[in-house]
Every structure is written in C-alpha cells, then in structure tokens.
Amino acid sequence: MADADNFIDEIQRDKIINARRISPERRIRAGLELFDLNRQLVMAALKMQHPDVNEAALNKLFLERLAMIRRVESGL
Amino acid sequence: MNTLDVAAAVLDALNQVQASYLMVGALxxxxxxxxxxxxxxxxxxxxxxTDVSAIAAVLGAGFRLDPQLSFESITMTLRRVITHIETGFLIEFFELSDDPHDQMRFRRRQQMPFLNRRIFVPTVEDVIVAKLRWSKHVRRSKDIDDVKNILVVQDMANIDLPYIRTWAQAHHTIDLLNQLLADTGPKP
Structure with a gap:
C-alpha cells in the first residue's frame, strides 16, 4: 500500500512539475485537447462495440454518452 | 473541426460582436x-x-443556440448555451450579476494571448475565490482539487493572499482555504 501511495505521489509530483514548465496558454490548450483525445478514445471504443455502425451513428452514440456524463456531473 | 478550432471560432465571434466577457470555469x-x-x-x-444570440449568429451553421434559458446556481443569473453540433462541446455564457465578487472579478480581468488572438481571463486570486465558493455551494470535489492544483503550481509569492482571505471571509470559505493552504504545504 505504501508503494502504491508513493507511486501516486510521484505521478502527482510529475504533473505539478510539468504544469509549471508549460506556458499559461499551453495549460488552457491542454484542457481543450484532452476533450478531443477523450472523444477519440470513446469513439474508438464505440466502434469496437458497434463495428457495423457508420461514423454519423457513432457520433450520435458519443453525444448520447456525453449528455449522460453531464447529467451525472450535474446530479440530475 | 477540433476543440481548439471551436475555441478560436468563439473568440473571433466574441471579438466581432465586441463582447464584454471573461473566461471562467475549468479553463x-x-x-x-x-x-x-x-x-x-x-x-x-x-x-x-453583449448579445449571445448575435454571437451564435456569427458562429453560424455548425453551432446551435439552446432556446431554453436557465440560471446559474449561486448568483441565479441567466445562462445561455451554444453547442458545437459535431462534437457536443458546450460554450456556456453566464450573465454578469450584481454579486460583489462577480463584479470585482470582471473589473480585475486581464488580457492574454491565446490561439493568436486575445482572451480576457480572471486573475489567479479570483479563480481561487470563485472555486472555493463553488466547492462550498455545490460540494463538487473537482473544485477543491482545482484550488489545490493552483496552490501547488503557482508561486505563492505572486499571489495576493490577503485579497483571497478577504473574500473567503465574506463567502464563509475561510476555513476551507486555510485547510487547503495547510494541505498543499511545501512545494516539490
């Protein structure tokens, strides 16, 4: 357990050091780029679950999932 | 269109309609x-x-302005939402309220370069004050994490702590602030 805690501390320390290294503009950009990265990952996972579905239908499934996440986050 | 393109389009629209605005939230x-x-x-x-409908009109066909009005939960000000249709990314606009800190944060806003454009952003102190208030009001752990992360990344010598303490007293978040300052402690 101590090893796991140390590992988590190390990850957090790296995040802090990296955040200090990059410019304020880069930090804003990173949040937006993470949305795109998450979207690509979810779309890839949906494609595996629904191999016969076209891009438009996959995007519809992604938008439904995103709406569900927002409902959960807002406590609705 | 990726999200950086969406952000650039929104900034261009804000500039085109000569909007008075301030970027807030997670960004x-x-x-x-x-x-x-x-x-x-x-x-x-x-x-x-600033007219949000005019911003939506400038953004054009790839975006949709939600016709339904809603309200922000602390200051109960008007909220308008524009959706980027393809990605589902939301652009939320909250009307500037009469709330004293809302007003002060807006007055203290600063300009910085972003995506080869200019963007109006809050000061670090006002982000902390607002996040503390949100964390108390809606009890979202991510707001507390955001404050912790700011405290560990920023050089405290450049932060006006008395200003933050004054607002934290007014918002009854001073205990939380003190706790987070103690938790974040010496920096790595």
Missing part, C-alpha cells in the same frame, strides 16, 4: 493549475453590451 483553473479535461468552455458576459 480558468487550467490556466493557473494542472490541466484537466473539460466538456465545456464557460464565459461571463456583460448583458448591457
């Missing part, structure tokens, strides 16, 4: 802390000089 905590994913870009706007 403002990313500015000063550890970047995290966000599903939306939030802005405060001055209703006297």
């Amino acid at each position: 403002s905590s990313n500015l000063y802390g550890i970047p995290r994913n966000t599903n939306d870009a939030d802005f405060v706007f001055a209703a006297a000089t």
